[in-house]
Amino acid sequence: MPRISILPIKQLTLRTPSPLARAWTCARCSSTSPRRSTKMIDRPLRPRRFAPLDPARQIEGDDRPVLKGIVFDVDGTLCQPQNYMFAEMRTALNIPKTTDILDHIYSLPAAEQEAAQEAVRAIERAAMKKQRPQAGLVELMDYLDARGIKKGICTRNFDTPVHHLLTTFLPSSRFNPIITRDFRPPKPDPAGILHIARTWMREGGGGGSLIMVGDSLDDMTAGFRAGAATVLLVNDANRHLAAHQHTDLVVRQLDELIGVLEGGFEGRVEAGDESVDARG
Template identity: 60%
Template sequence: MTTPLSKEPRRFAPLGKDGGRLPTLKGIVFDVDGTLCVQQNYMFGQMRSALGITKGTDILDHCHSLPSPQDEAALEKIRAIEREAMVLQEAQPGLVQLMDYLESKNLPKAPVNHLLGKFLEGKKFEPIVTREFRPPKPSPAGILSIAKAWGLVGKDGEGVGEGLIMVGDSIDDMTAGYRAGAATVLLVNEMNAHLAEHEHTDLVISRLDELIKVLENGFVGHIAGGDEGSDLKGRAEGVLRDEKGE
């Protein structure tokens, strides 16, 4: 016997259609490295080597801990490595199709980190939150800053994320979205598959263009059950399945 469901799933009305009482999606925030483009993990080793720091030291924390002008010199070393890596960037499957769809719907979209001009020239992204934005993910600050720029604010005049979706590939992406009050979508791969069951993940896709069907039909996220056995997760195909397989 399953325990009664403890809350409703996150939902948005079908994009561009009357969803009745369902909330309207206001915009989508994307992570870049590993989400819009294929992960380039080798960069981090190059960055640490250039900065003379060990693997256990956070790259940006180290840069920001340096006195001026050493901090800016360290950040420029990082930017130089990123510029070289951008030449070798590979787009994630379905990237252009998804962005064309979002443009056709005039849905605001913004990247957290640098823009993929190599693949998306002419596409409108604003505002752009760079790696240097503080505090970084998993803080929701970057997402809330984007929300405020889009005019999505609460009574206190600060940004609110309830009308947004955060798309990413890491626990920091999922947690930042969750803390901002946004729905979260995980672009799943072999390395992050365990995050599909994480409480901060609302929906899972394996290709970016799978999100088109989700938005067309109306976003439905996971349902948190009274116990782990009855916890249900939204899937890109729009089908909710029981985690027990029942």
């Protein structure tokens, strides 16, 4: 049984991996429809670059920060996308594709919210029996555990399908904290990622020492606003997000991150920089 702590309250040009990386490689309820309009905020200052995790590649005097941890989304990130759920949820709630599911539920009178939540949870419980792990999931988690990198989850799912995925596919891997739907405000607000950062670092400074890995605009925007580096796990449905200003790096499967982290994470360059755009 994995050790998990669920809060009840409230995607690239690849570097050649090191021998260690090659060894490791061997072995929502979130809407994807257009979101409501939000005011663009100033680009937060964040490193978006981290020193190599491979000790042989670490250089004295390297001013790149050390990666403290990685936050993962669940549906479409740790497990393969189950986007059919969203249409079923909107049918159950009688809302159009352009309406965000959680926004709609939270806008209902308090007496009606639990029934709406249960209608959505029933769809998620049925879908969780069909969960399939993403390619490279186990390899990446084993690598992060061996390197001592903290792992957390920030998802708009509720806790039952999250627990099912972890106990089924990652029974020995530890994630803490685990932010689920009960934590408000949900993504794209950065609050969940910032909570994880405070839990890990016990200090201020936002998410500048973290990476957020996800597959949706909610994930990229939440990570961006938290000051974290962002990694898009790209697929046919979200390919347009590879060029989004909130996306720092793109991978096609999870274990591609091993070579990236071993050699040093380099995200998208700022306008005016002369270095290469590492998104590829």
